[in-house]
Amino acid sequence: VQSKKPPARRPTLTEVARLARVSPATVSRALNTPGLVAEETNRRIVEAVRKTGYVPNLLAGGLASNRSRLVAVVVPALARSIFNEMIEAMTEELMRARYQVMLVLSGYQDEHLPEIVDSVLARRPEGVILTGTVSDRKLRERLVSTGATIIETRTMPQEPIDYVVGFSHHDIGAAVAQIFHDLGRRAPLVVSPESVRATERLNGFTQAMARLGVRRVSTLTLPIPASFGQGRQALAEFLEGGGRADCVMCGSDWQAHGVITEARERGLKVPDDLAVIGFGNMDFADATEPSLTSVHIDGRKIGLAAARILLDRAAGRPQAPKVTDVGFTIVRRTSA
Amino acid sequence: VQSKKPPARRPTLTEVARLARVSPATVSRALNTPGLVAEETNRRIVEAVRKTGYVPNLLAGGLASNRSRLVAVVVPALARSIFNEMIEAMTEELMRARYQVMLVLSGYQDEHLPEIVDSVLARRPEGVILTGTVSDRKLRERLVSTGATIIETRTMPQEPIDYVVGFSHHDIGAAVAQIFHDLGRRAPLVVSPESVRATERLNGFTQAMARLGVRRVSTLTLPIPASFGQGRQALAEFLEGGGRADCVMCGSDWQAHGVITEARERGLKVPDDLAVIGFGNMDFADATEPSLTSVHIDGRKIGLAAARILLDRAAGRPQAPKVTDVGFTIVRRTSA
DNA sequence: CTGAAAGCGCTTACAG
DNA sequence: CTGAAAGCGCTTACAG
Numbered sequence: 001v002q003s004k005k006p007p008a009r010r011p012t013l014t015e016v017a018r019l020a021r022v023s024p025a026t027v028s029r030a031l032n033t034p035g036l037v038a039e040e041t042n043r044r045i046v047e048a049v050r051k052t053g054y055v056p057n058l059l060a061g062g063l064a065s066n067r068s069r070l071v072a073v074v075v076p077a078l079a080r081s082i083f084n085e086m087i088e089a090m091t092e093e094l095m096r097a098r099y100q101v102m103l104v105l106s107g108y109q110d111e112h113l114p115e116i117v118d119s120v121l122a123r124r125p126e127g128v129i130l131t132g133t134v135s136d137r138k139l140r141e142r143l144v145s146t147g148a149t150i151i152e153t154r155t156m157p158q159e160p161i162d163y164v165v166g167f168s169h170h171d172i173g174a175a176v177a178q179i180f181h182d183l184g185r186r187a188p189l190v191v192s193p194e195s196v197r198a199t200e201r202l203n204g205f206t207q208a209m210a211r212l213g214v215r216r217v218s219t220l221t222l223p224i225p226a227s228f229g230q231g232r233q234a235l236a237e238f239l240e241g242g243g244r245a246d247c248v249m250c251g252s253d254w255q256a257h258g259v260i261t262e263a264r265e266r267g268l269k270v271p272d273d274l275a276v277i278g279f280g281n282m283d284f285a286d287a288t289e290p291s292l293t294s295v296h297i298d299g300r301k302i303g304l305a306a307a308r309i310l311l312d313r314a315a316g317r318p319q320a321p322k323v324t325d326v327g328f329t330i331v332r333r334t335s336a
Numbered sequence: 337v338q339s340k341k342p343p344a345r346r347p348t349l350t351e352v353a354r355l356a357r358v359s360p361a362t363v364s365r366a367l368n369t370p371g372l373v374a375e376e377t378n379r380r381i382v383e384a385v386r387k388t389g390y391v392p393n394l395l396a397g398g399l400a401s402n403r404s405r406l407v408a409v410v411v412p413a414l415a416r417s418i419f420n421e422m423i424e425a426m427t428e429e430l431m432r433a434r435y436q437v438m439l440v441l442s443g444y445q446d447e448h449l450p451e452i453v454d455s456v457l458a459r460r461p462e463g464v465i466l467t468g469t470v471s472d473r474k475l476r477e478r479l480v481s482t483g484a485t486i487i488e489t490r491t492m493p494q495e496p497i498d499y500v501v502g503f504s505h506h507d508i509g510a511a512v513a514q515i516f517h518d519l520g521r522r523a524p525l526v527v528s529p530e531s532v533r534a535t536e537r538l539n540g541f542t543q544a545m546a547r548l549g550v551r552r553v554s555t556l557t558l559p560i561p562a563s564f565g566q567g568r569q570a571l572a573e574f575l576e577g578g579g580r581a582d583c584v585m586c587g588s589d590w591q592a593h594g595v596i597t598e599a600r601e602r603g604l605k606v607p608d609d610l611a612v613i614g615f616g617n618m619d620f621a622d623a624t625e626p627s628l629t630s631v632h633i634d635g636r637k638i639g640l641a642a643a644r645i646l647l648d649r650a651a652g653r654p655q656a657p658k659v660t661d662v663g664f665t666i667v668r669r670t671s672a
Numbered sequence: 673c674t675g676a677a678a679g680c681g682c683t684t685a686c687a688g
Numbered sequence: 689c690t691g692a693a694a695g696c697g698c699t700t701a702c703a704g
Binding site for chain 2: 010053055056057058059060062063068073077078079080081084085087088091092095098100101102103104105116118119121122123124142145146228254257282283284287288289300
Binding site: 012013014024025028029032056057058059060061062063064065066067 | 680681682683684
């Protein structure tokens with residue numbers, strides 16, 4: 001006498017074949033390339049699939065065909081994430097083509113990257129979407145050697161691993177510097193999270209400022225993830241340490257909001273005494289008081305472009321360009 | 337003469353075995369249950385793995401062992417998402433146990449659910465995490481029949497499919513009603529997205545209000561996803577249509593912020609003329625003017641609890657309770 | 673502690 | 689248009 005759990009064995013392709021009175025090979029064809037199968041045969045197979053409730057086993061299918069229909073997306077984190085729109089757009093597009101997305105969290109430190117890469121490769125993904133780049137040469141080679149399409153996003157590396165869909169953090173720093181310069185600011189401060197990409201923005205900013213005649217840039221480096229409280233405290237310490245600034249480029253909108261809050265608490269007027277520019281153009285950017293000028297990246301555009309590259313390549317369609325620059329915009333609101 | 341792409345064949349377990357002078361079976365054991373293998377043998381195998389750069393093929397492994405080490409997470413959407421923290425906590429915990437997370441976007445309509453469920457089951461996941469519930473009986477059975485652990489989250493269904501980690505939307509509606517009542521409000525408005533769960537909150541609210549002696553509740557139903565602009569326009573139309581209200585329960589913080597903005601634009605004082613409570617306790621809830629009272633859900637707690645259930649079950653450890661209620665809190669700020 | 677063998681559920685040349 | 693057969697790369701009783 002059995003209780004509860006029935007054997008839970010799922011019907012297999014072979015069972016469907018038997019029911020439809022064809023060979024397993026024909027069922028496989030009917031499911032994957034229906035054009036190759038006679039109409040009447042197809043009908044019988046569809047009916048058998050329906051009757052049995054058959055769901056193909058993609059582990060077996062992937063193993064046999066060497067095509068996993070899987071794309072890995074590697075992001076540092078998700079909470080408070082600026083990656084949502086990219087991931088969402090990409091996932092939607094890939095799901096439409098019957099691909100699936102494996103979500104991988106890498107953290108902001110690189111130390112676990114080797115294990116993470118291996119765990120990704122173990123699934124034999126057809127594509128790997130990276131946030132930023134991978135600098136370790138061995139890891140880069142390991143990624144490429146799999147034959148998967150590798151796409152670096154949200155960056156613009158000197159030496160791409162394979163494909164790139166991103167923008168130049170360096171240029172963003174320069175553009176922000178230009179805005180402050182146009183506002184007549186001469187004492188810039190950069191509040192920057194401790195990340196490769198924030199550092200690129202810092203460098204772009206500093207170099208542009210130098211070109212514009214401002215050689216002195218104050219910098220506050222903060223641990224990741226950058227928060228409201230942190231931004232606030234950072235400005236407090238800076239000012240109490242005797243620092244002077246009339247403009248601030250922040251690593252995130254949370255930081256920027258913290259900086260603004262602290263500044264106003266101390267009687268500074270934003271933007272008159274202190275102009276502030278954030279990064280990310282978050283939901284709340286127009287809800288702060290004053291509203292926040294911020295750098296906007298089109299995440300959906302990145303996600304879509306990456307998905308298209310993968311699908312085109314999988315379908316053998318004419319290759320996309322290796323590098324796609326989606327650019328950025330700076331949304332001017334009140335704070336600068 | 338070959339060019340570019342080297343054969344890209346990855347080393348197999350058999351090659352590792354040959355190099356280590358053992359059988360494939362022993363390599364498999366060394367990798368999965370090292371305790372069963374002699375130390376010296378193990379050493380040789382580890383060395384061979386290193387030398388070859390071997391990465392196990394989980395498609396093959398999963399097929400052979402009938403354990404995919406895959407968990408599917410199904411959420412309606414990611415952009416502006418309230419699910420981030422849940423997903424992040426769950427993914428972290430599962431990755432630690434060498435499980436991987438497949439991200440599935442379902443949209444807010446149920447029409448594509450059957451295909452989505454099939455695409456999920458095709459990967460033979462060991463667990464399926466759902467946002468909300470699945471009402472279609474056939475789909476429920478299909479899910480269960482796979483033997484995977486099914487976990488419904490962010491809900492508290494009458495008849496759970498399997499496990500539940502969530503909270504009661506109905507109770508939230510009631511709690512919000514109580515707050516408005518304590519503030520002496522008698523003309524409530526509910527701005528509610530067109531979703532099952534928002535409707536539960538609406539019902540809880542309406543019933544509690546009735547118990548508290550307020551029988552008339554105005555309702556504005558909005559399409560999903562609920563946005564700032566929508567909330568704003570909704571209030572505008574409501575007031576211009578002659579509607580009266582002294583308090584509003586909103587379906588999201590974005591809506592709430594829109595409602596507040598519109599109210600102030602029209603000279604209404606928040607909270608004096610109009611008390612407002614949002615849902616989600618988003619980042620910007622304390623950045624609005626006035627700051628926003630909102631319902632807070634501990635997403636990380638949900639994600640962790642779900643991951644634990646899966647891992648405990650996979651390890652055959654004593655079963656977790658079928659239903660976990662993580663509750664909710666209402667964060668009082670200025671708007672109510 | 674280790675190996676030989678069967679099998680997991682598919683796909684895909686190959687042949688007809 | 690269809691089938692027989694081999695094979696994808698693992699795991700796991702079974703036997704020793």
